[in-house]
Amino acid sequence: MNSGKKYFEMHHRKWIASVFIVTYICTTTLSLLPVSKIRNALFDPIRPLVLYSGLWQNFILFAPDPPKSNVGLTATITKRNGETAQWQHPVRKGLNIFDHCNKERYVSFCSYYANYNEVFRPDFARFIARSYRDDGNPPQTVTLERYWSDIPPPNIGLSQAVAPTENHCPVFTYSVKSSDLQ
Numbered sequence: 001m002n003s004g005k006k007y008f009e010m011h012h013r014k015w016i017a018s019v020f021i022v023t024y025i026c027t028t029t030l031s032l033l034p035v036s037k038i039r040n041a042l043f044d045p046i047r048p049l050v051l052y053s054g055l056w057q058n059f060i061l062f063a064p065d066p067p068k069s070n071v072g073l074t075a076t077i078t079k080r081n082g083e084t085a086q087w088q089h090p091v092r093k094g095l096n097i098f099d100h101c102n103k104e105r106y107v108s109f110c111s112y113y114a115n116y117n118e119v120f121r122p123d124f125a126r127f128i129a130r131s132y133r134d135d136g137n138p139p140q141t142v143t144l145e146r147y148w149s150d151i152p153p154p155n156i157g158l159s160q161a162v163a164p165t166e167n168h169c170p171v172f173t174y175s176v177k178s179s180d181l182q
Contacts, residue, residue: 069148069150069151070148071147071148072110072146076145078140085132090107121171121174126142138176138178139176141175143174145169148167149166
């Protein structure tokens with residue numbers, strides 16, 4: 001009887017793992033398909049779950065239309081006494097291979113989702129505010145600012161240094177509540 005229960009538990013775990021793996025493969029495949037009415041009809045209902053779970057994938061770097069600019073995100077934190085602090089997300093340049101692997105999702109999140117998806121901005125601003133928590137001088141506002149510089153096409157930009165960050169604009173301002181700092 002005990003071996004039957006053990007078999008059932010092992011079989012049950014394998015079944016759950018298999019369902020997860022198949023679901024992940026199907027979801028990733030669906031998200032990587034070219035945009036079409038059928039793909040959108042299947043993917044749009046599960047898009048929020050995929051984004052919030054961190055299971056999203058894209059190969060925008062390679063094809064069919066690679067990015068034409070380097071983008072990033074900074075935040076200006078204004079404290080109660082008017083003092084300001086600057087926060088900047090980590091950049092890939094200068095990271096060793098281990099840090100690059102460790103921080104890739106975080107860098108990608110800052111570069112893409114926090115920049116272009118309004119849904120994430122309030123939570124991200126609260127996260128930044130908590131990292132600057134000071135009981136005597138708490139953060140009052142967090143302003144997220146996008147910065148970018150154009151990447152020259154390969155035939156023009158060959159053997160030229162990439163231009164420094166040239167453009168920036170505020171994309172979101174959040175008024176911090178005391179409950180956000182808990």
